[in-house]
Amino acid sequence: MTLKVYLSGEIHTDWRDQIMSGAEALDVAFDSPVTDHAASDDCGVAILGAEDNKYWHDHKGAMVNAIRTRKGIADADVVVVRFGDQYKQWNAAFDAGYASALGKSLIILHGTGHAHALKEVDAAALAVAQEPSQVVEILRYVLTGTLPG
16 A cells, blocks of 8 residues: 655755655655745746735745645645744644645644644644654554554
């Protein structure tokens, strides 16, 4: 059984690479949003034309990015949403809510410092991990029934 896993959330650390390399031996297909921050921010104006107002600049980018995000989450069996230590990641919270509304198996990944702020998001998840390696072990267990160690 191949699991389709969508990796959503913060783009400033290598957590995606850690999960993908840890899961190399597993039957998992990964997808994610565009993680090039500049490309993600500017895709709308680069494709659809410049905007003088920053709101409309960002709005165009958000709409174009939403096409990929919606497709990736809709096609996924499992959605992993990472909340990093810095920045307000409203898009990650939105992705978690969207995945939950679609009935997707949801794994939330964040440090203990976000436990209170994300309690409602965590409550919608089937697992809340603190480390990328824990996500890999969840995927391994789901696919093989094998416990770590």
